[in-house]
Amino acid sequence: MLKTVIRQLPTVAVVAAFSALTLSSALAADGKALYTDKGCNACHGEDAKTPLQEGFPKLAGLPGDYVLNQLKDIKSGARANGQTVDTMKPIVADLSDDEIGALANYIGSLREAPTAAATGPASPGKTLFLTKTCVACHGKEGKKPLPGYPAIAGQDKTYILAQMKDIKTGARTNGKANAMQPVMHLVNDDEMTSVAEYLSTVK
Numbered sequence: 001m002l003k004t005v006i007r008q009l010p011t012v013a014v015v016a017a018f019s020a021l022t023l024s025s026a027l028a029a030d031g032k033a034l035y036t037d038k039g040c041n042a043c044h045g046e047d048a049k050t051p052l053q054e055g056f057p058k059l060a061g062l063p064g065d066y067v068l069n070q071l072k073d074i075k076s077g078a079r080a081n082g083q084t085v086d087t088m089k090p091i092v093a094d095l096s097d098d099e100i101g102a103l104a105n106y107i108g109s110l111r112e113a114p115t116a117a118a119t120g121p122a123s124p125g126k127t128l129f130l131t132k133t134c135v136a137c138h139g140k141e142g143k144k145p146l147p148g149y150p151a152i153a154g155q156d157k158t159y160i161l162a163q164m165k166d167i168k169t170g171a172r173t174n175g176k177a178n179a180m181q182p183v184m185h186l187v188n189d190d191e192m193t194s195v196a197e198y199l200s201t202v203k
């Protein structure tokens with residue numbers, strides 16, 4: 001009995017994922033239009049992964065629920081670290097909740113299923129990533145985060161470093177950042193640079 005249930009589980013999950021997908025694709029379509037209409041492409045790139053300049057984040061790859069929280073937090077001012085205030089806030093100020101939802105849905109839809117880890121070569125940054133608890137929350141190679149947490153693989157190096165520092169110092173406290181803050185004493189500036197270097201190269 002139990003065995004049958006377990007065997008059926010994946011099918012149920014796939015069906016559920018499929019209906020969620022069809023439901024969200026309508027929203028994602030609106031989000032795609034909004035992404036251009038609202039000028040997000042100007043800074044984050046047409047494909048959401050070629051940012052205008054160093055220090056700007058790639059968005060493709062981030063889970064939709066994480067994006068939703070960040071957009072709300074940037075709009076409300078709960079996230080005010082780094083370049084957020086000057087660059088992003090004026091743009092999200094006029095967005096409605098529905099528009100924010102559609103944008104988050106669209107960006108989330110760009111996330112590819114993590115591949116069965118083509119693990120990169122050993123590096124000091126990789127060792128740090130594996131040993132300083134990062135994997136527990138961001139997943140193997142930074143690709144499979146816990147629900148609501150960000151994927152960080154392949155992110156812009158300067159952006160990764162800036163966010164790590166801001167979470168460490170408490171300049172960024174929005175969302176679930178307080179989950180990460182307590183482990184940040186485990187890495188010093190040089191180590192953070194090393195980890196950022198490694199993560200930015202993960203495909």
Ligand code: HEC
Nearest residue numbers: 038039040043056057067070081082083084087088091103
């Ligand atoms: C003028 C440039 C600019 C525009 C236009 C812009 N952004 Fe941003 N965005 C940024 C910068 C810079 C950051 C990083 C802020 C920081 O340093 O903390 C950011 C951060 C973000 C984040 C958080 C990413 C993360 O990994 O936490 C999301 C999500 C986002 N932007 C989505 C959007 C969307 C959606 C739009 C369009 C409605 C948009 N942005 C328009 C510059 C821009």
Ligand code: HEC
Nearest residue numbers: 132133134137149150160163174175176177179180183195
């Ligand atoms: C206990 C869980 C946890 C651990 C351990 C952890 N993080 Fe995080 N990290 C988070 C959460 C949650 C966020 C997003 C906070 C939010 O909701 O805004 C985050 C955000 C980040 C960001 C910013 C991502 C973005 O798109 O803005 C980077 C970079 C990052 N973490 C790197 C690391 C590294 C490197 C380590 C190891 C030294 C680490 N984290 C350890 C939970 C964790």
